[in-house]
Amino acid sequence: MLFKEKVIYQIYPKSFKDTTGNGVGDLNGIIEKLPYLAELGVEMVWLNPIFPSPQKDNGYDIKDYMAIDPLFGTMADFENLIAQAKDLGIEIMLDMVLNHVSTEHPWFQKALAGDKRYQDYFILRDEPTDWVSKFGGSAWAPFGQSGKYYLHLYDKTQADLNWRNPEVREALFEVVKFWQAKGVKGFRFDVINVIGKDEVLKDNDQFDGKPEYTDRPITHTYLKEMNQATYGNDPEIITVGEMSFTTVENCILYTQPERHELTMTFNFHHLKVDYENGQKWTDAPFDFEQLKSLFHEWGTQMSEQTGWNAWFWNNHDQPRALNRFVEVEQYREAGATMLASAIHLNRGTPYIYMGEEIGMIDPTYHSIHDYVDIESHNAYQALLAQGLTPAAAFAIIQKKSRDNARIPMQWDTSANAGFTTGTPWLASDQQAETINVAAEKHGGKIFPYYQKLIALRKNYPVIAQGTYEAFVPEHPQVYGFIRRYENQSLLVVNNFYAAETLVELPAEFVAGDVLITNTELTEVTQKLTLQPYQTVALLVEH
């Protein structure tokens, strides 16, 4: 299947390239940089939401599903983007936020004005449950003066839609069809595993378990219905569901091809291995044992049961992986390329978040006022309320804020990293003096390494299609796996630490060819020494 050979690149449009000087990235900026993406070799680009929105949650609060926010350009610009990208072999994936709408959306406004038809578009109750919003506080807010409450699993300006109402589903499917007709070939469905709420809503018994509204069985029914009504009619379309608090069992069900739900799923377990007691707003080192066993569990089970994973280290909601998993001051290049190998040679579709291919890192901001993200501000207040000093609370925000990923893309050393000639909506960082596309193209190691990984996936079926087996699962420093497909076998070993280590290779691979490595390797011996953050992939053709 062709989709397995593709690598997807994520653009956060607000921060990619501004062509108007208003400090916000735009569609024409993306068009301008298409040749750069083609040079990298990616074949699909996922754009975070570009629809009209009050931007309370950076576009995840949509007020019109079938238009382009003037902040980013016009519908003509979007059509131009689709066409120009296609000419370079790149398709566009849009972000469909179908769990909730902005409270400024006409549906919510009509509901508030008393229209019963639209009130049934939302989840209104006389008594709230104990559910908490993912951005802090209760997940229920008063519905005007009605005495009722509406559900908002995210910000109170993001009202959850009532998928139990067939008219809501029909309206949302029209949205998908609208963009499909424009030539969009990919859909990323935001928090899609929370759309299926039960008829009778129950309190959560415990918050460390799965919230009551997650992965309900009816979600699978809704996805099948959406598949049938929309993208299921076009085999070229790629869909990815963002899954919150999910399980491997459910993700297998969401993605087994014969079930006709989604192409693949994002899960976040591997990016919670540096949470203390499961809490995001803490500062703890990553737990390698946990990371490794999650990779093995998901890799093996998905492989045995024909599910398909979307793999990523970075996105617009995560601090940079280089700051989390690597001693970045000393080993930025080795760490970046090792992390890349660990997912690009894996079974599943790799995603690259803008700037990852040049090794961008978290910014050094000095004040809470430098941050824009609503979640970071809520968390800062919550940490102060828990009794942390402002300095201690700020230190955690610096580590965990989503804005770490949202800083402007670094093109060169000109003002604001070449992102804008105006004032960027979120400050650019001094790291741009050394970490930028122009510098990386002149002797950097990360960009060419990504180019090579992307090309390998297209040329070696064992990477795109092979099965997955864990290798040395007990090794204290190495995450290793074996892929097999027809006459090809591939062994990948990744040293996750800044210290050298030894790994014993199975005899089968000692005579293998080095397909890719990020550090000098003169000879493959059975006892192989891996340098700090070294990755080695050995290919055998039987």
Ligand code: NOJ
């Ligand atoms: C997940 C998105 O990735 C995030 O940015 C957003 O805030 C929530 N969903 C709510 O839509």
